[in-house]
Amino acid sequence: MTLAAKSAVETADVIVGYKTYVKLVESIIKPTTETCSGVMGKEVERAKIAVAKALDGKNVAVISSGDPGVYGMAGVVLEVATLENANVPINIIPGVTAATAAAARLGAPLVSDFAVISLSDLLTPWILIEKRLNAAARADFVIVLYNPQSEGRKEPLMKAYEILLKYRKPETPIGIVRQVGRRGEETVVTTLWGLLGCEVDMATTIVVGNSTTRVVGKRMVTPRGYNL
Amino acid sequence: MTLAAKSAVETADVIVGYKTYVKLVESIIKPTTETCSGVMGKEVERAKIAVAKALDGKNVAVISSGDPGVYGMAGVVLEVATLENANVPINIIPGVTAATAAAARLGAPLVSDFAVISLSDLLTPWILIEKRLNAAARADFVIVLYNPQSEGRKEPLMKAYEILLKYRKPETPIGIVRQVGRRGEETVVTTLWGLLGCEVDMATTIVVGNSTTRVVGKRMVTPRGYNL
Numbered sequence A, B: 001m002t003l004a005a006k007s008a009v010e011t012a013d014v015i016v017g018y019k020t021y022v023k024l025v026e027s028i029i030k031p032t033t034e035t036c037s038g039v040m041g042k043e044v045e046r047a048k049i050a051v052a053k054a055l056d057g058k059n060v061a062v063i064s065s066g067d068p069g070v071y072g073m074a075g076v077v078l079e080v081a082t083l084e085n086a087n088v089p090i091n092i093i094p095g096v097t098a099a100t101a102a103a104a105r106l107g108a109p110l111v112s113d114f115a116v117i118s119l120s121d122l123l124t125p126w127i128l129i130e131k132r133l134n135a136a137a138r139a140d141f142v143i144v145l146y147n148p149q150s151e152g153r154k155e156p157l158m159k160a161y162e163i164l165l166k167y168r169k170p171e172t173p174i175g176i177v178r179q180v181g182r183r184g185e186e187t188v189v190t191t192l193w194g195l196l197g198c199e200v201d202m203a204t205t206i207v208v209g210n211s212t213t214r215v216v217g218k219r220m221v222t223p224r225g226y227n228l
Helices: A003-011 A019-024 A043-055 A074-083 A098-106 A128-136 A155-167 A192-197 B003-011 B019-024 B041-055 B072-083 B098-106 B126-138 B155-167 B192-197
Strands: A014-018 A034-038 A061-064 A114-118 A142-146 A173-178 A186-192 A202-206 A214-216 A219-221 B014-017 B036-040 B060-063 B113-118 B143-146 B174-179 B186-191 B204-208 B212-217 B219-221
Touching: A003 A061, A003 A219, A003 B155, A014 A019, A014 A043, A014 B113, A019 A034, A019 A074, A019 B192, A034 A043, A043 A061, A043 A074, A074 A173, A074 B060, A074 B212, A074 B219, A098 A142, A098 A186, A098 A202, A128 A142, A128 B014, A128 B126, A155 A192, A173 A192, A173 A219, A186 A192, A214 B072, A219 B072, B003 B060, B014 B019, B014 B041, B019 B036, B036 B041, B041 B060, B041 B072, B098 B204, B126 B143, B126 B155, B143 B155, B143 B192, B143 B212, B155 B192, B174 B192, B174 B219
Parallel strands: A014 A034, A014 A061, A114 A142, B014 B036, B014 B060, B113 B143
Antiparallel strands: A114 B113, A142 A202, A173 A186, A173 A202, A214 A219, B143 B204, B174 B186, B174 B204, B212 B219
């Protein structure tokens, strides 16, 4: 967590967020602060509540895990505020997104160009996700996969695996981090071939190395071209 | 800055870093802490100093701006430590990388899949950078450009501009942030066509919208597909 995010939570009159995320910051929320927590899938509703409370003169903090601008609440809050002509100042506080948090646990796989792709096809058509997977794999980007699979959505990861194998060797290092930065964090460095044998859920971030990524010690490193 | 990074700087016996970055954290370095600052291009040398000091039993903090794992020092430190068989614990603390810091200033351009590409061809062959620009633009990724140009290196941005124009409309929103999070920060939201008229240097981050990115209010937003 950044100092700026901590301060925003501590000084807010109202905290709005998905209930799991509100719980994560519970210990720094003042007892007098109102909290509006909600369920996954109700992002628009939460953005509307936040804008309404701000129009009431409250200092509102909308929280996301990681960075609010990476598949987070920043966009929908700006869109709702504009749609409602709400003349309230909106300050977006960047955070540590799962890609770089996971990378730090794994070693240094992102010290080169990388692409971030969500495998959730709830809000993005699968055909576009597939196109991006192909493009990123072909151009040798390190690839970070968000939302790789859930209880009811196993197919995207299977398909992604097949696409990646068209361009990357089976022994390409990959890293899998569950619950990064949270209680129960788990980190695995394996190979592309090992991917499907690993436990993967919505709270998992997968980093797929490029053609130069190596395992150094027990960690993944993508060399940057320095002369060592 | 994250709480973890602040604590690492505050408790270090030795701080190693590029001199500009050491200056940025000067105010939180203890007077008793040794600092080893150096110039750009001497990354391997700094990593060696850091590893040597750690082998001497010192608690060393190697600093990068943004996130040390994104074009930062994390990789070279791990590689040097392994090469020298240095048995010292290395803890990588993730940070807020320029892509998401700039995005927060610009609005919410990264609430969809994105690719991060450095235009510096000092350590990566230009042909590979070009391949990645084409791939990312063709597959409609939002694209974040790091190290876009310097005094002596103007051609890459010109070439990138031409590649982007092959796939994106001239009126595609782009955002330009200089010195993000530092004194003298400047933010411009313009169009792809306006790019070459803007001031761009090594401390600039450029965010190129995808085909759906819009200007909402005065900010860039890439919609996530929510039903508003």
